[in-house]
Amino acid sequence: MSHPSAPDPGTAADAPSLDGLEDAGSREEFTARVRAWFESTAPRKGSPEDFSAVHAVTATTLADYHAHERHALAVTRAWQRRLYDAGLAGRSWPADCGGLGAPAWQDEVVTEEQARFGVSTKMFAVALEMVPAVLFAHGTHEQRVAYLPPILRGEHGWCQLLSEPGAGSDLASASTRATPVDGGWSVTGQKVWTSNATSARYALLVARTGTKEEGRAGLSCFALDMEQPGVDVRPLRQMNGAYHFNEVFLDDVLVPAGGLIGRLGDGWAVLRTMLASERAAIGGGTSGRSATRLVALARRLGRADDPAARDLVARAVIRERTLDLLRARMAAGHEIAAAGPATKLLYSEHARHSADAAMTLLGMAGTVVDDPLAQEWIERLLFAPGLRLGGGTDEIQRNVIAERGLGLPR
Ligand SMILES: Cc1cc2nc3c(=O)[nH]c(=O)nc-3n(C[C@H](O)[C@H](O)[C@H](O)COP(=O)(O)OP(=O)(O)OC[C@H]3O[C@@H](n4cnc5c(N)ncnc54)[C@H](O)[C@@H]3O)c2cc1C
Numbered sequence: 001m002s003h004p005s006a007p008d009p010g011t012a013a014d015a016p017s018l019d020g021l022e023d024a025g026s027r028e029e030f031t032a033r034v035r036a037w038f039e040s041t042a043p044r045k046g047s048p049e050d051f052s053a054v055h056a057v058t059a060t061t062l063a064d065y066h067a068h069e070r071h072a073l074a075v076t077r078a079w080q081r082r083l084y085d086a087g088l089a090g091r092s093w094p095a096d097c098g099g100l101g102a103p104a105w106q107d108e109v110v111t112e113e114q115a116r117f118g119v120s121t122k123m124f125a126v127a128l129e130m131v132p133a134v135l136f137a138h139g140t141h142e143q144r145v146a147y148l149p150p151i152l153r154g155e156h157g158w159c160q161l162l163s164e165p166g167a168g169s170d171l172a173s174a175s176t177r178a179t180p181v182d183g184g185w186s187v188t189g190q191k192v193w194t195s196n197a198t199s200a201r202y203a204l205l206v207a208r209t210g211t212k213e214e215g216r217a218g219l220s221c222f223a224l225d226m227e228q229p230g231v232d233v234r235p236l237r238q239m240n241g242a243y244h245f246n247e248v249f250l251d252d253v254l255v256p257a258g259g260l261i262g263r264l265g266d267g268w269a270v271l272r273t274m275l276a277s278e279r280a281a282i283g284g285g286t287s288g289r290s291a292t293r294l295v296a297l298a299r300r301l302g303r304a305d306d307p308a309a310r311d312l313v314a315r316a317v318i319r320e321r322t323l324d325l326l327r328a329r330m331a332a333g334h335e336i337a338a339a340g341p342a343t344k345l346l347y348s349e350h351a352r353h354s355a356d357a358a359m360t361l362l363g364m365a366g367t368v369v370d371d372p373l374a375q376e377w378i379e380r381l382l383f384a385p386g387l388r389l390g391g392g393t394d395e396i397q398r399n400v401i402a403e404r405g406l407g408l409p410r
Pocket residue numbers: 159160161162163164167168169170192193194195196385386387389390391392393394395396399
């Protein structure tokens with residue numbers, strides 16, 4: 001079973017056929033066939049063709065940033081298309097949404113196997129992980145069949161237009177306004193910290209359709225076309241000199257009537273679905289997985305038998321294992337209250353502690369940016385604070401775990 005194919009630059013003739021994959025009798029058999037496909041198709045981690053970190057933009061000039069984004073988008077698109085043609089993209093999605101109607105565990109296997117190789121679809125993280133959750137829960141059939149298949153084919157990336165200068169954790173005070181006009185909505189306002197805004201074709205937008213006093217009840221969610229007049233994307237420079245985020249100014253931008261997701265004034269419910277899937281996706285991410293790399297670092301430094309080094313590494317292995325077990329319980333369908341916030345919190349703490357541990361192991365070498373052993377960890381160290389914020393801060397995750405997970409008062 002594979003998707004109907006179309007001409008595509010990313011498809012190689014030498015990839016092994018996955019015909020009959022739906023007949024793989026067990027998870028083990030399915031995994032073995034998918035792994036064999038990746039082994040003959042995907043570059044190895046660390047090889048010259050490895051593009052698994054290509055989405056983590058470290059360009060230090062604006063021109064470099066735009067060139068990097070173009071390159072990152074091209075390789076990500078080609079790879080996503082290749083997965084699609086092999087029948088490995090969105091296998092569990094319904095056929096009219098571009099999927100194959102297969103069991104959900106098969107998508108998990110593909111994600112797990114893919115993480116072993118030097119490839120990535122992270123530039124499409126919003127499109128692949130948040131948009132489907134939102135549209136399956138709140139979208140119309142027309143929206144699903146219009147927006148989802150181009151995502152699976154690697155044609156359309158998405159971004160999230162949520163945070164504003166005056167509304168981060170407290171998104172209920174968002175003030176970007178959507179006003180009814182002939183044929184839809186006119187949107188005006190400012191968003192900030194938008195990842196991937198320069199490459200996204202569409203955005204999930206939260207905007208005010210009611211009064212400020214209504215708070216969350218005055219918000220609605222929309223699909224906004226990023227390639228139209230009135231959308232002004234301005235990249236922001238970070239403390240490490242690199243670019244990742246953008247400010248997005250919206251000036252009388254049109255969203256057609258069919259772009260309203262969920263009911264008018266129901267934006268908060270849509271937002272909750274979006275944030276829950278984002279937190280689970282961040283918590284299930286692979287880029288911050290660091291235990292294996294820490295073990296390798298301790299060995300390279302000749303510290304594998306040093307009790308102090310072993311203690312640091314063992315703590316990282318235990319944290320990562322705890323995260324894996326929590327994710328496995330979620331995947332097996334166990335009801336775990338506040339599971340998304342819990343995995344996101346564990347993940348961000350793991351990233352931070354592991355980067356700190358690596359710096360302890362490296363000692364003074366950790367201050368030398370072009371030291372080959374230190375480079376990776378310096379990047380991880382500088383990225384770790386961002387993981388505490390994106391998708392909702394650690395404090396907000398703790399609030400949600402306390403209230404929804406433990407039943408404590410607000
Ligand atoms: C890597 C990364 C990617 C991001 N990508 C996007 C994106 O694509 N789209 C987008 O819209 N946004 C994005 N963001 C923005 C992110 O969602 C916000 O930074 C985050 O929600 C926090 O908002 P804020 O920065 O305004 O901080 P604030 O909300 O002002 O918080 C400041 C501090 O106060 C604490 N605080 C606030 N409220 C409470 C409370 N009720 N209880 C306890 N403590 C509290 C916070 O934890 C924090 O420490 C991204 C951020 C990062 C770092």
